[in-house]
Amino acid sequence: MINKVLIANRGEIAVRILRALRDMGIASVAVYSEADRAARHVRLADEAYCIGPPPSAQSYLNMDAILSTAKACGAQAIHPGYGFLSENPLFAERCEKEGVIFVGPPAGAIRAMGEKTRARQLMAAAGVPVVPGTLVPLDSPEAAEEAAKTAGYPVMLKAAAGGGGKGMRLVESRAQIASAFRDASSEALKAFGDGSVYLERAVVRPRHIEMQILADGHGNCIYLGERECSIQRRHQKVVEEAPSPLVTPVMRASMGEVAVRAARAVGYQSAGTIEFLVDQSGEFFFMEMNTRLQVEHAVTEMVTGIDLVREQIRIAEGAPLSLRQEDVTIMGWAMECRIYAEDPQRNFLPCPGTIHAVRLPEGPNVRVDSAAFTRGEISMFYDPMVAKVITWGSGRDACAATMNRALMEFQIVGTHTNRDFLLAIVNHPAFRAGALDTGFIPRHFSGASMPVSSPVAAADIAAAIYAYESSRKGTSTAPPQSAPSAWRRAMMGDR
Amino acid sequence: MRFWIIRDERQIPVELEERPEGYTAVLDGVTYEVGCARILDGLYSLLMGGESYEVAVHSHEPGSYDVHMYDGVRHVDLLSPLDLVLRSQHGGPGAHGGSVRAPMPGKVVKVLVEEGQSVLKGQGLVVVEAMKMQNELQASGDAVVQHVRVREGDSVESGAELVTFGGALEGG
Numbered sequence: 001m002i003n004k005v006l007i008a009n010r011g012e013i014a015v016r017i018l019r020a021l022r023d024m025g026i027a028s029v030a031v032y033s034e035a036d037r038a039a040r041h042v043r044l045a046d047e048a049y050c051i052g053p054p055p056s057a058q059s060y061l062n063m064d065a066i067l068s069t070a071k072a073c074g075a076q077a078i079h080p081g082y083g084f085l086s087e088n089p090l091f092a093e094r095c096e097k098e099g100v101i102f103v104g105p106p107a108g109a110i111r112a113m114g115e116k117t118r119a120r121q122l123m124a125a126a127g128v129p130v131v132p133g134t135l136v137p138l139d140s141p142e143a144a145e146e147a148a149k150t151a152g153y154p155v156m157l158k159a160a161a162g163g164g165g166k167g168m169r170l171v172e173s174r175a176q177i178a179s180a181f182r183d184a185s186s187e188a189l190k191a192f193g194d195g196s197v198y199l200e201r202a203v204v205r206p207r208h209i210e211m212q213i214l215a216d217g218h219g220n221c222i223y224l225g226e227r228e229c230s231i232q233r234r235h236q237k238v239v240e241e242a243p244s245p246l247v248t249p250v251m252r253a254s255m256g257e258v259a260v261r262a263a264r265a266v267g268y269q270s271a272g273t274i275e276f277l278v279d280q281s282g283e284f285f286f287m288e289m290n291t292r293l294q295v296e297h298a299v300t301e302m303v304t305g306i307d308l309v310r311e312q313i314r315i316a317e318g319a320p321l322s323l324r325q326e327d328v329t330i331m332g333w334a335m336e337c338r339i340y341a342e343d344p345q346r347n348f349l350p351c352p353g354t355i356h357a358v359r360l361p362e363g364p365n366v367r368v369d370s371a372a373f374t375r376g377e378i379s380m381f382y383d384p385m386v387a388k389v390i391t392w393g394s395g396r397d398a399c400a401a402t403m404n405r406a407l408m409e410f411q412i413v414g415t416h417t418n419r420d421f422l423l424a425i426v427n428h429p430a431f432r433a434g435a436l437d438t439g440f441i442p443r444h445f446s447g448a449s450m451p452v453s454s455p456v457a458a459a460d461i462a463a464a465i466y467a468y469e470s471s472r473k474g475t476s477t478a479p480p481q482s483a484p485s486a487w488r489r490a491m492m493g494d495r
Numbered sequence: 496m497r498f499w500i501i502r503d504e505r506q507i508p509v510e511l512e513e514r515p516e517g518y519t520a521v522l523d524g525v526t527y528e529v530g531c532a533r534i535l536d537g538l539y540s541l542l543m544g545g546e547s548y549e550v551a552v553h554s555h556e557p558g559s560y561d562v563h564m565y566d567g568v569r570h571v572d573l574l575s576p577l578d579l580v581l582r583s584q585h586g587g588p589g590a591h592g593g594s595v596r597a598p599m600p601g602k603v604v605k606v607l608v609e610e611g612q613s614v615l616k617g618q619g620l621v622v623v624e625a626m627k628m629q630n631e632l633q634a635s636g637d638a639v640v641q642h643v644r645v646r647e648g649d650s651v652e653s654g655a656e657l658v659t660f661g662g663a664l665e666g667g
């Protein structure tokens with residue numbers, strides 16, 4: 001039995017793991033960098049130890065410091081969270097070697113899925129669908145035509161030697177393939193000195209849909225349903241939901257079985273996620289596996305009632321899964337919005353700084369996973385994600401309506417956040433209609449059309465009242481940055 | 496008290512008058528009766544014609560305000576009479592050969608500097624009281640005080656020179 005776990009992470013995920021540990025009656029050990037002395041995960045933990053200076057390489061990625069801390073304080077296991085050391089096979093190996101349980105998959109599974117081209121071959125061999133195409137260069141327009149026939153139109157011709165769109169051609173039909181092949185090849189030759197071109201089925205308006213799995217050390221592996229994560233900005237997920245509006249029960253079962261097959265193929269244990277690229281007809285292809293807990297795991301928890309961190313700990317203890325596939329039911333709908341400290345008006349520039357005040361949403365069907373607190377620092381050293389707002393509803397519309405309400409109540413004063421941008425996404429007619437694909441944000445929110453709230457009299461008058469009251473106190477209209485205001489201190493307690 | 500909102504290259508006047516439970520506000524010629532409950536510093540509940548607003552106001556720098564509301568954050572550039580005078584002074588106090596002038600008619604409550612003294616940007620110079628409000632006039636750059644034209648208790652007219660600067664060091 002595990003009775004003490006070290007959390008090798010920070011921020012909201014450290015807090016979230018800590019909560020699961022407390023629910024389970026397991027002692028929690030936080031580690032922190034010098035920048036995080038006042039962080040919430042430090043204060044909420046049963047024990048906390050400093051592991052180094054602010055840069056991650058010297059603290060949250062410092063295997064020696066983390067392992068020696070675990071041994072010194074008697075933690076039997078280390079939960080890596082996401083990011084940092086979570087998908088580092090060397091760390092998983094070192095934990096094993098030094099007799100500390102790594103709460104995650106075996107090093108071999110991390111390694112097998114970590115090399116993307118090898119993972120693709122492994123998956124294809126295991127009967128997991130990958131995007132059809134050739135990985136060997138094509139030597140003639142005729143060979144391209146033959147390969148395209150097998151893969152199915154539309155296809156994408158890609159330069160074998162490079163990227164960045166050079167030597168790439170989208171081919172809609174057989175009539176264009178020969179000339180497209182010659183164009184792509186000569187462009188590739190010019191750009192990379194190598195005219196080799198290969199071909200893949202083009203997935204038009206792809207959706208990003210992923211399947212959550214759980215596997216134990218006794219050969220049991222189940223799937224917990226999908227999450228749709230098509231709302232992305234520069235490959236970074238922004239809004240996620242479960243289930244996906246595209247996925248039918250039949251498709252879910254088929255994706256789920258494929259995901260289980262993929263996990264078994266690498267001897268997976270713990271919680272993991274298989275990411276699929278899905279076309280608008282519902283055909284899906286393996287993209288990659290994330291061999292850790294995901295940021296967006298909470299939406300799966302909301303619709304299944306399963307605590308994924310608890311399951312991870314139990315699996316790490318050697319216990320069999322606490323439920324069978326037929327015990328898993330999807331109830332209602334859940335969405336997650338990621339709050340980033342960034343300025344959508346200035347090309348999403350990250351905005352580190354001090355949080356002047358935080359107000360977190362409350363009420364029915366709202367969950368917030370956050371490490372933000374009033375007077376807290378958003379450090380320049382780490383990820384600018386400060387909170388996740390998660391809502392549940394009996395159906396998708398109800399869930400979106402609750403998300404709208406929760407975001408309206410959410411407030412961080414003192415730094416810019418993407419909250420208003422999230423509100424605009426959640427209330428966008430295309431989002432409400434479930435018309436999602438990974439091009440959603442660039443299509444609907446190009447730089448010029450970033451939402452800006454139009455002026456209202458109440459805002460203008462509020463600014464004037466504030467300026468007036470500040471000047472009456474005999475100070476300049478800007479309060480000194482260092483003075484903690486009563487509202488900073490009192491609002492939402494110490495969050 | 497009158498302020499100006501700077502928006503789309505317009506100066507929109509907003510006039511506030513205190514009432515027992517709030518303010519009468521005249522914004523761009525339109526009068527609003529505003530019930531105002533100050534919950535905490537910077538956090539207000541406003542009632543305007545029965546409509547309820549909760550607003551959190553935050554200012555990073557003078558004249559610049561983020562107004563957080565449920566449906567979105569509004570950025571408001573708002574100048575007080577003092578800010579307006581400072582702006583019209585081409586860099587304001589601290590600029591080479593610059594001076595600080597009274598933004599409004601009032602009484603000098605406090606003089607915080609003496610002649611020959613070096614001051615830093617943001618340092619308080621003179622406190623002027625008008626309309627029951629005290630305004631601390633600050634240096635907008637590093638400078639050396641050349642003359643102090645007023646003494647505590649003096650009444651000054653709007654635009655009266657209060658402090659002049661010699662060799663400007665930097666800023667403005």
